[in-house]
Amino acid sequence: MTKIKNEKTIFFVLPAIILYSSFMIGPLIAMFYISTLKWTYIIAPPSFLGLDNYRNMFESDAFWTALKNTILLVATLLPVMIPLAFMIGYYLSLKPRGHRILRILMFTPGLISMSATAMVFFAVLTPPGLLNGTLNNLGFSNENTAWLGSTRTALTSIWFINLWQGVGYTAVLMTARLESIPREIFEAARLDGASNWNRMWRISWPIILDYIGTVTMLQFLWTIFGGAGLIILLTGGGPGYATTTLGVLVYGKAFSENQLGYSQAAGVILFIFGLLGMILIRRFIRAKE
Amino acid sequence: MKLSNRRLVGALAGIFGSAAVLTGLAMPAANAADTINIISLYKTSGGPEAAAMKLLISKFEAASGAKVNLTEAGEGLATQYNSDLLAGKGADLMIVNLFDGTSAWLENGASVPVDGYIKQWGLDKVIQADALADWSAKTGSGAIQGFPFAGFTWPLWYNKSLLAKAGIKSVPQSTDQLITAAKALRAKGIAPIVVGGSDWSGNKLWSQIIESYMPPAEAKKVFANGGYCASKNAMKGIDLFVKLRDAGVFVNGIEGYTADQMNTAYYTGKAAIMPAGSWAMPGTPPAIAKVTEMGGMPVPAGAYYKKPTAFQAYSAVGLFVGPNGLKKLGLVKQFVQTLYSAEVVAKFVSDVAIVPGTKTPLTAASLANASPLLAQSVTVLPSKVSYALFPDAYVGAKGTPLTKASALAYGAGVKSAAICKAADAAYKG
Amino acid sequence: MVSGRKSTGEGIALVPAHFLVWTYAALLGIPIYFVFASAFKDNIAIFDTPLALPTSFSFNNFVEAWNTVKLGRGLINSLIVTTMSEIVTIALALPAAYGIARSKGKIGAIVERFFALGFLIPAFAAMVPTLLLSIKLNMYHTLPFFSLFLSATTLPLSVILLAQFMRTIPTELEESAMLDGATRWQTLRFIYLPLTRAGIVLVVILNFLTYWNEYLFSLVLLGYDTSTRTVQVALPVLITNSTQYGVLLAGTLISLIPVYIVYIFFHRKIEGALLAGSIKV
Numbered sequence: 001m002t003k004i005k006n007e008k009t010i011f012f013v014l015p016a017i018i019l020y021s022s023f024m025i026g027p028l029i030a031m032f033y034i035s036t037l038k039w040t041y042i043i044a045p046p047s048f049l050g051l052d053n054y055r056n057m058f059e060s061d062a063f064w065t066a067l068k069n070t071i072l073l074v075a076t077l078l079p080v081m082i083p084l085a086f087m088i089g090y091y092l093s094l095k096p097r098g099h100r101i102l103r104i105l106m107f108t109p110g111l112i113s114m115s116a117t118a119m120v121f122f123a124v125l126t127p128p129g130l131l132n133g134t135l136n137n138l139g140f141s142n143e144n145t146a147w148l149g150s151t152r153t154a155l156t157s158i159w160f161i162n163l164w165q166g167v168g169y170t171a172v173l174m175t176a177r178l179e180s181i182p183r184e185i186f187e188a189a190r191l192d193g194a195s196n197w198n199r200m201w202r203i204s205w206p207i208i209l210d211y212i213g214t215v216t217m218l219q220f221l222w223t224i225f226g227g228a229g230l231i232i233l234l235t236g237g238g239p240g241y242a243t244t245t246l247g248v249l250v251y252g253k254a255f256s257e258n259q260l261g262y263s264q265a266a267g268v269i270l271f272i273f274g275l276l277g278m279i280l281i282r283r284f285i286r287a288k289e
Numbered sequence: 290m291k292l293s294n295r296r297l298v299g300a301l302a303g304i305f306g307s308a309a310v311l312t313g314l315a316m317p318a319a320n321a322a323d324t325i326n327i328i329s330l331y332k333t334s335g336g337p338e339a340a341a342m343k344l345l346i347s348k349f350e351a352a353s354g355a356k357v358n359l360t361e362a363g364e365g366l367a368t369q370y371n372s373d374l375l376a377g378k379g380a381d382l383m384i385v386n387l388f389d390g391t392s393a394w395l396e397n398g399a400s401v402p403v404d405g406y407i408k409q410w411g412l413d414k415v416i417q418a419d420a421l422a423d424w425s426a427k428t429g430s431g432a433i434q435g436f437p438f439a440g441f442t443w444p445l446w447y448n449k450s451l452l453a454k455a456g457i458k459s460v461p462q463s464t465d466q467l468i469t470a471a472k473a474l475r476a477k478g479i480a481p482i483v484v485g486g487s488d489w490s491g492n493k494l495w496s497q498i499i500e501s502y503m504p505p506a507e508a509k510k511v512f513a514n515g516g517y518c519a520s521k522n523a524m525k526g527i528d529l530f531v532k533l534r535d536a537g538v539f540v541n542g543i544e545g546y547t548a549d550q551m552n553t554a555y556y557t558g559k560a561a562i563m564p565a566g567s568w569a570m571p572g573t574p575p576a577i578a579k580v581t582e583m584g585g586m587p588v589p590a591g592a593y594y595k596k597p598t599a600f601q602a603y604s605a606v607g608l609f610v611g612p613n614g615l616k617k618l619g620l621v622k623q624f625v626q627t628l629y630s631a632e633v634v635a636k637f638v639s640d641v642a643i644v645p646g647t648k649t650p651l652t653a654a655s656l657a658n659a660s661p662l663l664a665q666s667v668t669v670l671p672s673k674v675s676y677a678l679f680p681d682a683y684v685g686a687k688g689t690p691l692t693k694a695s696a697l698a699y700g701a702g703v704k705s706a707a708i709c710k711a712a713d714a715a716y717k718g
Numbered sequence: 719m720v721s722g723r724k725s726t727g728e729g730i731a732l733v734p735a736h737f738l739v740w741t742y743a744a745l746l747g748i749p750i751y752f753v754f755a756s757a758f759k760d761n762i763a764i765f766d767t768p769l770a771l772p773t774s775f776s777f778n779n780f781v782e783a784w785n786t787v788k789l790g791r792g793l794i795n796s797l798i799v800t801t802m803s804e805i806v807t808i809a810l811a812l813p814a815a816y817g818i819a820r821s822k823g824k825i826g827a828i829v830e831r832f833f834a835l836g837f838l839i840p841a842f843a844a845m846v847p848t849l850l851l852s853i854k855l856n857m858y859h860t861l862p863f864f865s866l867f868l869s870a871t872t873l874p875l876s877v878i879l880l881a882q883f884m885r886t887i888p889t890e891l892e893e894s895a896m897l898d899g900a901t902r903w904q905t906l907r908f909i910y911l912p913l914t915r916a917g918i919v920l921v922v923i924l925n926f927l928t929y930w931n932e933y934l935f936s937l938v939l940l941g942y943d944t945s946t947r948t949v950q951v952a953l954p955v956l957i958t959n960s961t962q963y964g965v966l967l968a969g970t971l972i973s974l975i976p977v978y979i980v981y982i983f984f985h986r987k988i989e990g991a992l993l994a995g996s997i998k999v
Binding site (some may be wrong): 008009010011012016017019020021023024026027028030031034042051087088091094096101102103104105106107108109110111112113114115116117119120121123124128129130154164169173176179180195196201210211214217218225229232247250254260267270271274275278 | 745750970
């Protein structure tokens with residue numbers, strides 16, 4: 001009789017639900033509503049517009065480029081980041097030499113604020129910056145590439161920054177979960193002759209698959225929502241629309257271009273996109289079980 | 290967790306909790322009759338304007354007997370003021386520059402027009418006509434949005450000693466001369482023109498070059514409404530830009546540079562030319578300042594402007610009056626008068642290198658305290674350049690998307706058609 | 719945990735892993751070093767020779783950052799907000815997670831779905847309505863309101879993560895406790911709490927980072943007034959037309975110190991918690 005009956009469950013979950021609903025559900029509904037308004041500055045009086053914001057959006061290059069960039073970024077980033085993070089996490093859980101320092105270092109991207117991260121990568125990627133300096137010293141061409149300023153390399157640079165940010169942080173999360181797997185399971189496998197590689201993929205991976213699913217969803221959401229702030233700080237979505245994602249569109253339209261209505265319309269699309277993505281990820285994880 | 294730990298956490302929580310409640314309950318300074326609330330971009334410490342700001346505040350407080358409640362804000366000033374206003378706690382006065390975020394205040398009732406007060410308080414004798422023109426709204430009634438204060442000049446800075454190293458005797462006047470000079474500089478490993486290709490500084494230079502063939506009336510229209518592709522003169526300007534870019538006039542990797550990097554490149558003698566405003570003057574190393582000659586952006590043959598172009602305007606920092614300030618007009622008047630007093634203006638000129646919006650004559654004596662570069666810009670420069678139309682007031686809210694288009698333009702190989710298309714797209718939606 | 723001696727075969731197989739992981743670690747260490755070194759330099763040195771060691775180790779930049787934007791006050795405000803939010807979140811998420819993990823009927827699943835959906839709400843959608851709410855409640859620019867808001871935004875993650883950890887606890891423990899006459903709350907407090915320590919610490923750390931590093935909402939809901947602004951809002955005030963990057967990075971470094979302290983401190987707690995947990999299991 002360890003399962004809680006319905007009535008009792010409610011007691012436990014109610015406070016959390018109340019706080020959450022007050023601050024998040026209302027705003028969600030508000031987002032849909034605002035997307036139908038013509039509302040520029042927050043102090044400007046809004047007026048009803050119907051679906052015009054959506055129409056403008058669907059007719060603009062900016063939106064479709066943003067959608068394309070978002071899909072591109074997420075679809076190529078996650079399949080690389082999650083397995084890498086898992087492997088590093090497994091490595092850390094073996095407690096190799098120096099693992100304490102490694103753990104602290106690994107978590108660094110998650111520790112520093114977004115503006116600090118932006119400052120650092122700005123210094124690295126700017127034409128007279130660290131990356132070009134290193135490449136020059138190593139004898140590569142003296143091109144002084146503008147990694148963030150050129151349409152050819154901007155989005156890729158963002159991709160790498162996201163990878164840098166996500167792998168270490170996610171790896172530490174993986175380690176936390178991996179370490180609560182009973183050691184006997186691994187010992188048994190080792191005695192059976194399974195190599196580390198096999199133990200990693202054949203044993204740990206399936207055991208924590210649910211957790212991996214959660215972590216993947218976290219990263220997915222962070223990339224499409226939180227990643228926007230970083231892009232805004234580094235490139236503003238430019239040059240042109242090369243690094244504009246849906247999240248950047250929502251931020252930018254709201255705060256740089258002062259078009260709240262349009263911004264919330266993009267927010268609605270972003271919400272739908274997030275929903276679809278979560279469903280896909282969950283399906284994918286279920287299929288693996 | 291051990292029991293003692295839990296107690297400790299409990300105690301800490303109690304302390305912080307009560308502190309928080311108390312802090313939350315303590316309202317920010319009330320709207321007492323003898324306080325004036327100001328939100329300001331200028332700070333009282335940590336910037337060149339610090340001493341001048343302290344002077345302004347102390348003079349005002351001494352003269353009026355009132356206290357200044359100053360909130361020093363950063364780039365989010367407009368956002369904060371807007372939400373303060375929504376909450377009924379908007380500041381009385383706002384010290385900030387005129388850009389799309391603040392110029393929207395007037396039409397949305399967040400700031401009040403000051404035409405009436407200027408007349409009433411006899412300030413039309415004190416403020417320069419050009420400054421008032423810059424501060425009048427470009428849409429609607431053309432009301433004056435705030436009290437102008439700081440102006441700027443925005444010439445091209447030429448490092449004469451670097452030019453001499455490359456065998457260039459005098460500052461280029463035409464675009465052909467510029468291209469030749471650029472080649473010579475590159476041969477010596479010196480970057481020609483450096484500017485922040487990715488941000489507002491690059492956007493300004495781009496606009497300046499585009500304008501070469503456009504009469505001001507046409508430029509106003511295009512900057513306000515777009516239509517770059519459709520305008521013959523704008524397209525000629527864009528073609529010129531592309532030609533200069535492809536001829537190597539800009540430093541390599543220009544599209545990734547920011548204004549700060551432009552300053553650093555020029556200050557360290559890596560680049561020979563930069564378009565920078567007078568705000569960059571206080572920070573210039575004296576050695577570089579000594580060899581800098583102010584000039585304009587060279588123009589092509591057949592351009593509308595006969596001399597190299599530069600910008601000068603009064604839309605840098607000014608004083609806005611919020612609706613809440615209307616309740617304290619007496620204090621507002623005294624603050625404005627203190628702001629425009631000779632002592633305060635002179636301090637700002639010498640420390641911040643502003644071009645004052647007041648009719649204060651800038652004598653050699655007052656300039657002697659200021660940066661020598663400012664002196665040059667105000668005395669010698671005007672005869673060497675033509676002043677082009679400063680785009681900001683007309684571009685307005687499109688500034689941010691337009692900057693993305695100009696950032697694109699600095700990239701190698703980007704064609705004119707792509708540039709005008711991107712610029713036009715900035716005005717949509 | 720007993721780390722047995724690895725056989726030579728295993729040791730060698732790990733070499734590429736050592737190399738890759740440490741390369742990545744270096745890529746992580748360089749930015750930290752950059753922030754650290756730049757805090758002692760001026761603009762020209764920072765841009766010209768970014769990786770060089772500072773020529774002098776004077777604390778001028780730190781003092782200037784501290785005084786110019788009153789970092790001390792900002793740090794205190796950040797601390798107050800963070801602490802309040804942590805307390806509220808844990809106080810609400812623990813029971814909720816327990817309810818979900820051990821729910822008999824459909825309610826648990828529904829509630830879990832409810833919170834999972836919560837992840838999807840783009841944070842900035844909440845901005846304007848939350849601002850309006852704070853004004854309505856007459857709590858505009860107050861720390862308690864902001865803490866409640868922050869708490870709400872991190873509830874989904876906290877609840878779901880804690881539920882996952884709680885599910886791994888064998889039900890027999892609870893069963894035997896209940897047979898001995900324990901109530902639900904007692905089981906939660908004396909059995910689940912100790913055993914999910916690792917999960918709790920994890921949630922506390924993750925939330926701490928969210929609360930401490932938060933910028934956008936802090937800007938809108940707490941503003942620039944020194945009495946309420948957090949350290950993240952105070953720092954960018956240093957950005958002007960001619961920013962002193964050394965000062966800015968020195969200030970950033972100051973804001974990073976508490977983060978590292980908390981992380982290192984709690985990091986040990988995780989290890990301790992897991993050690994205790996695994997011995998029992």
